[in-house]
Amino acid sequence: MRTRTFAGWLMLSASLAASPALTQELTPYPGASDIAPPMVHNDHYDLVLEAGKGADIDPAKGYRIDDLGAGAFMVTEGIYQMMIVKTDEGLIVVDAPPPIGDKILKAAEEIAPGAKITHLVYSHAHVDHIGFAAQIVATNPGMEIVAHQETADILARAGDANRPMPTVTFDGIDQPFTLTAGGQSLELNYSGPNHEPGNIEIWHADSQTLMLIDVVFPGWMMWRRMAIAHDIPGVFDLVGSINAKYDFKTLVSGHVGRTGTKADVEAQWAFMTDLHGAAMKALGSTAIAEGMRAEDTTNPWAVFDNFIDRVTVQCVAELAPTWRDKLSGFDVFIYDQCMAMEQSIRVDGPSL
Ligand SMILES: [Zn+2]
CATH class of the missing domain: 3.60.15.10 (Ribonuclease Z/Hydroxyacylglutathione hydrolase-like)
Known part of the structure; x- marks a missing residue:
């Protein structure tokens, strides 16, 4: 089960109350956007602009x-x-x-x-x-x-x-x-x-x-x-x-x-540079394994799943106020973009 977040988690959590351990896993990360993360049923996308x-x-x-x-x-x-x-x-x-x-x-x-x-x-x-x-x-x-x-x-x-x-x-x-x-x-x-x-x-x-x-x-x-x-x-x-x-x-x-038009290219370039900046900032301010239970810190896959999630959540929260009402479908794929940017910076290097 992914451990990302949106407001609906709370309702979902309530419906899973019979499974206390799972409910606990569904706790949102602090500071998360209310945009639904991937792999969560979303019945309410933002309207096309x-x-x-x-x-x-x-x-x-x-x-x-x-x-x-x-x-x-x-x-x-x-x-x-x-x-x-x-x-x-x-x-x-x-x-x-x-x-x-x-x-x-x-x-x-x-x-x-x-x-x-x-x-x-x-x-x-x-x-x-x-x-x-x-x-x-x-x-x-x-x-x-x-x-x-x-x-x-x-x-x-x-x-x-x-x-x-x-x-x-x-x-x-x-x-x-x-x-x-x-x-x-x-x-x-x-x-x-x-x-x-x-x-x-x-x-x-x-x-x-x-x-x-x-x-x-x-x-x-x-x-x-x-x-x-x-x-x-x-x-x-x-x-x-x-x-x-x-x-x-x-x-x-x-x-x-x-x-x-050229204005559309400029807008996408502005979004991409903001995306890069937000991912860089989140990477720089996120501590590895913070808040994880001790047993999981010996599992490097779990440690990086948790790290990448927290970087992504921070990146999405940073970009949403500026871009959500400028690009149609922002809410649909923004988690994907932040995760892809974070991964690219770490393997391709940070330069634009
Ligand atoms: Zn193609």
């Missing part, structure tokens, strides 16, 4: 197309995002998330009736962003699939028929590859390990659109564990640098119901 909502989606269609200008379009079903670029020869499709699925083909037909999809670009290898690829290939034989070599390596290992191997790859870090087709051009660049090795920036200069997937969450808390980051320092490097690196008006981030 206006800034977290996208424009309406026609329920009859089930998707929305945002015209980004210069032939670029963002397609969303409300939770996932992908991009379509119209060229003189057909369409370039960037990503193929299964939750959007055949609506990708419907959107393509709506954008350019009868046009062939000539290219599919993979932002990265994750199933939830490209798992519909095989079905796009099936209806567009002979099309090229473009990805970074790191993504190709991951896909070769996966051997997943839903994610066909790229036919064109590029390699290296900060060695941009330019994909041109029918008068359109996309610059693809890999900045090094971040969300996943091979996760690239896709830059459409004509519309000043930057597509970067699973790194920035406009108006929202990042998905849990800093969006399942493969390399947390790499994610910090990317979020801290992309506003200076690209002159973008629109960010296609892969998730949530709306596109983002």
